[in-house]
Amino acid sequence: MFLDTAPAALWGAGMISMDQRHDSREDAHANPTASNGATGRPAPVRFDATEEESQRIQALAGSSSGSVRLARLLIRQPRLILHAARTALGGASAGLRADHTLSWLIHVDTVRQVIPDGGMGATWGGLETFMGLVEKHVPKTAHALELGCGGGRVTRHIRPLVGTLVANDISERILAEARAATVDLPRVEFRLTHGLGDDLRAEEFDAVIGHELLMQFDFDELLRYCSNVHRALKPGGLFIASVYTFDESGEMARHMEMIRDHGAGVRSPFRVHRMPRRTYQDIFEACGFEIVEVERSRADEYKAQKTPHTNFVLRRAALPTSS
Ligand SMILES: C[S@@+](CC[C@H](N)C(=O)[O-])C[C@H]1O[C@@H](n2cnc3c(N)ncnc32)[C@H](O)[C@@H]1O
Numbered sequence: 194m195f196l197d198t199a200p201a202a203l204w205g206a207g208m209i210s211m212d213q214r215h216d217s218r219e220d221a222h223a224n225p226t227a228s229n230g231a232t233g234r235p236a237p238v239r240f241d242a243t244e245e246e247s248q249r250i251q252a253l254a255g256s257s258s259g260s261v262r263l264a265r266l267l268i269r270q271p272r273l274i275l276h277a278a279r280t281a282l283g284g285a286s287a288g289l290r291a292d293h294t295l296s297w298l299i300h301v302d303t304v305r306q307v308i309p310d311g312g313m314g315a316t317w318g319g320l321e322t323f324m325g326l327v328e329k330h331v332p333k334t335a336h337a338l339e340l341g342c343g344g345g346r347v348t349r350h351i352r353p354l355v356g357t358l359v360a361n362d363i364s365e366r367i368l369a370e371a372r373a374a375t376v377d378l379p380r381v382e383f384r385l386t387h388g389l390g391d392d393l394r395a396e397e398f399d400a401v402i403g404h405e406l407l408m409q410f411d412f413d414e415l416l417r418y419c420s421n422v423h424r425a426l427k428p429g430g431l432f433i434a435s436v437y438t439f440d441e442s443g444e445m446a447r448h449m450e451m452i453r454d455h456g457a458g459v460r461s462p463f464r465v466h467r468m469p470r471r472t473y474q475d476i477f478e479a480c481g482f483e484i485v486e487v488e489r490s491r492a493d494e495y496k497a498q499k500t501p502h503t504n505f506v507l508r509r510a511a512l513p514t515s516s
Pocket of ligand 1: 293314341343344345362364404
């Protein structure tokens with residue numbers, strides 16, 4: 194049966210060995226209730242592998258990659274192909290939705306359906322407190338980097354406050370939006386970046402500014418990203434970043450209630466993390482920053498109902514030594 198169903202391509206690619214083709218035990222595996230002996234009743238499924246069988250199972254499981262094992266399974270059990278196809282489609286669609294670039298470009302497209310010359314974040318607002326902190330702490334002569342500049346909304350505010358400005362994003366298409374939105378300003382150098390800031394140059398900047406960026410990263414990603422920002426700053430340089438936190442008592446409980454009633458992610462089609470303020474502080478400190486100031490934005494700064502950002506002003510300090 195196995196011989197008949199294995200596609201030639203898999204044979205050719207060496208994904209199926211001769212041993213497996215002739216192993217009658219595998220046919221039994223494909224239909225465990227088939228060997229019914231004299232009674233005509235299906236034999237019960239066994240859950241008591243011997244030591245020797247356990248070892249053989251482990252050896253088989255470790256002998257090839259997951260995708261090769263999946264291919265073998267589908268060949269043995271073609272009824273699973275429809276299930277696998279549905280899973281693959283679901284995964285592809287979830288993957289596309291989780292992609293930052295496509296998410297933000299979908300957002301821009303939606304804005305443009307109503308405002309043909311509108312830019313990314315036209316409905317967001319919420320910059321007053323954040324920009325107040327930039328103006329207060331960053332020297333006018335600073336060589337600054339804006340992380341995740343998006344459509345250039347915040348770039349427009351930062352540019353007059355610093356000496357020279359580099360702005361980055363992960364998408365060439367998004368950077369084109371930002372270039373178009375800042376043509377009337379003194380020069381901004383736009384740089385394409387990738388990943389989690391691994392490409393940032395050491396000790397290049399006096400200040401790094403990231404509005405509405407870090408909330409996209411989970412715990413591990415944040416540790417990596419913030420360590421890279423620490424490396425990109427000159428000693429004593431500043432990192433000003435907005436995140437979403439749980440601060441007041443009851444905030445987390447209200448959030449959990451909302452998730453219970455409406456499902457996780459209901460407020461945003463994008464990946465948005467929100468953690469207790471203390472957790473963010475711990476992460477920043479672990480990456481070698483000292484906390485200079487923390488200020489939460491006011492609810493009335495926003496155009497739509499939105500959780501106000503918590504804005505951190507951090508200074509590059511010496512990296513903590515592990516004891
Ligand atoms: C919510 S938008 C914010 C845009 C802008 N900062 C603002 O507040 O209007 C987040 C931006 O971060 C960018 N981004 C996502 N991952 C990034 C990364 N690893 N490095 C730099 N930018 C990134 C996205 O492409 C998107 O343009």
